[in-house]
Amino acid sequence: MSIDHVVDVSRLQFAVTALYHFLFVPLTLGMTWLLVIMEATYVMTGKQVYQDMTRFWGKLFGINFALGVTTGITMEFQFGTNWAYYSHYVGDIFGAPLAIEGLMAFFLESTFIGLFFFGWDRLSRRQHLLVTVLMAVGSNLSALWILIANGWMQNPVGAEFSYHTMRMEMTDFWAVVFNPDAQAKFVHTVSAGYVTGAMFVLSISSWYLLRGRDIEFAGKSFRIAAAFGFASVCSVIVLGDESGYTVGEAQQTKLAAMEAMWHTEPAPAPFNVLAWPNEATMQNDWQLQVPWLMGLIGTRSLSQQIPGIHDIIAVNRARIVSGAQAVTALARLRQQRDDAVALARFNAHKADLGFGLLLKKYTDDVSTATPAMIDAAARDTIPKVAPMFWSFRLMVALGMAMLTLFGLALWASVKGDFARRPRLLKAALYCLPMPWLACEVGWFVAEYGRQPWTIYGVLPTHLSVSTLSVESLYGSLAGFIGFYTVLLCVEMYLMVRFARQGPGSLGTGRYAGDSASLHLAH
Known part of the structure; x- marks a missing residue:
């Protein structure tokens, strides 16, 4: 089997595990702050329904968290096993x-999750609220920290090759x-998680309202989810x-691919609302554009100008030609560390070392690379x-x-008539x-758009x-x-x-389908 096949299957394996894991992560991020809002309202108002909301939605959060941790642990081991x-x-x-x-976040989060579930009868209201806040912070x-690591893969600052x-x-x-890049990725990703948590609560609350059960509980959950979600x-x-x-x-290549921008347009560049990218001819067969918009988004x-794909390739x-010189000089330095000529040559071209390594896909000795190999690289x-664009x-x-x-849910909440809007x-x-699909697609754009690099501009995927x-x-x-499929099914x-049991699963005797109420009825 060729090395390309090994690379492709290794990439597929990591993509599958990452996408499975990312089914659990956004809901965890979003639910923690919704629980904080619900419990804070309980502490401020003293109304029992808000404590019940915190405990019920917290139960669903706990299920998701446990399975999310299980899927996430294996990913870190894959760096050593598949990407040595x-x-x-x-x-x-x-x-x-x-x-x-x-050390900092996972232990903090795990510790306070335990206190969240088992501290209701052992902590005061304010103490338990503090636990919930710290759980969300964790x-x-x-x-x-995970997105700082990933952001460095996208934009490798603060490091150099020795x-x-x-x-x-x-x-x-x-x-x-x-x-x-890491900071922008973090705030965008956690906000997407907040949307996921809000949609989760909004959808299930809507199901209760459509069935006419636990109206007060569902209505208050709906209002909080609508405001937080908007x-x-x-x-x-x-x-x-x-x-x-x-x-x-940091990644003009990714931006050009996302926008199917084959040629450099006069500034400010138009935005392709829709287009049909043709990989063979390296142009769009047709396109619907909004003038100026891409230039304003991409450059402020x-x-x-925003460079097009043809200019980026050039x-x-x-x-790559410059990087080949760095790779050749580095090979000489490995044999003789005090070779002053090789060191000077390496220092002159080391900024392009990663691009020179792209030629390793086609030849072991990059000094013998042909123009055709350079063009292919x-x-x-x-x-x-096309996958990036769509x-x-x-x-x-x-x-x-x-x-x-x-927006509609928030407006209906303000008017107070959402329960009468089937x-x-x-x-x-x-x-x-919807939010899960958006998160998965967004992760695909971020990771696939970095190819052919594991570390953008530094280390090609095929060498990793x-x-x-x-x-x-x-x-x-x-x-x-x-x-992972078994875990997802579980x-x-x-x-x-x-969710079908609803707040009755708490066993308080206050809600429809409550096990305590059913027992008393018999």
């Missing part, structure tokens, strides 16, 4: 935020932490715009345009649909899968894999799919079961 050279090459940098996440800190150790080394920890979806849109701007600054100016080709720097537009369309839904309630129920057999990769892939079963 990646772990060696950048492990000192990439591993730092993941270690901090485990979950968001966990997301922060020819002494033949690996990347951190030069500025705080540059890694305050990486603009604020969150507005944040997603605004912060998504900021994330697009940082992509334009009227005069700065620039990358020149960087330059073309490789552009991900497939995935991004699907994400945006879902965001606009959810903005409309939450069309709105049904729409909220049917829209339940472990020396595994394709058979072992397929076997573990099948195992992961089977195991979550769906438990979620549906407790």
Whole structure:
């Protein structure tokens, strides 16, 4: 089997595990702050219904959290098993935020989740509210450090290659932490999680209202979810715009692919609302454009140009030629560390070292690379345009649909007549899968758009894999799919079961279907 096949299956395996894991993460992020709002309202008003809301929705949150942790643990092991050279090459940098996440955030989150569930009768109201707040902070800190690590993969600041150790080394920890790409990705991702949590509560509350059960409980849950969801979806849109701007600054290739921008347009560039990208001819067969919009989004100016794919390929080709010189000089330095001529040559071209490594896909000795190989490597720097273009537009369309839904739900909440709007309630129920689909598509755009790099501009994906057999990769892939599917089915079963029971599952005797009430009736 070819190395390309090993790379493809390794990528597929990590993509599958990541996408499965990301089914659980957004709901965890969103539900924690909804629980904080519900419990804070209980502490301020003393109304029992808000405590019941916190405990019931917290039960659904706990199911999701437990299964999310199970799917997430295996991903960190995959860096060592499937991506050994990646772990060696950048492990000192990439591993730092993941270690901090485990020590600071995950332990904090896990500790306070335990206190959240078992501290109701042992802590005062304010103490338990503090526990819930710290649980929410822990979950968001966990997301922060993971996205700092991922943001560095997208925009590798605060590090440089050392020819002494033949690996990347951190030069500025705080540059890694305050990486603009990481910060934009964090706020955009957690806001998407907040939308997911709000939609979850809104949809299930709508189901109760449509059935005419537990009206006060469902109505108050609906109001909180509508307000929180509307604020969150507005944040997603605004912060998504900021994330697009940082992509334009650090990853012009990804931006051009997302917009199917084959040629550099006069500033300010138009925005392709719809188009039909043609990979073979490297142009759009047709397109519907809005003048100026892409230039304003991507550059925040009227005069700065956004490079098109053809120009990006030309620039990358020149960087590959330069990088080949760095790779050749580095090979000489490995043999003789005090070779002054090789060191001077390496320092002159080391900024393009990663681009030179792209040629390793075609030849072991990059000094013998032919023009055809260089052209192929330059073309490789552009991900497939059509998947990027349509995935991004699907994400945006879902965001606009959810903005409309939450806006209508909030307006109906203000007027107080949402319980008498069956069309709105049904729409909220049917829209339940939307935020998950938007999150999955958004993650695809972020990760697929980075190809052919694991570390953008530094380490090509085809050099990052472990020396595994394709058979072992397929076997573990099948195992992961089977195991994760079982976990997903378990979550769906438990979620549906407790959602159908509703707040009656608390056993307080105050709600429909309550086990305590049924026992007394008999």
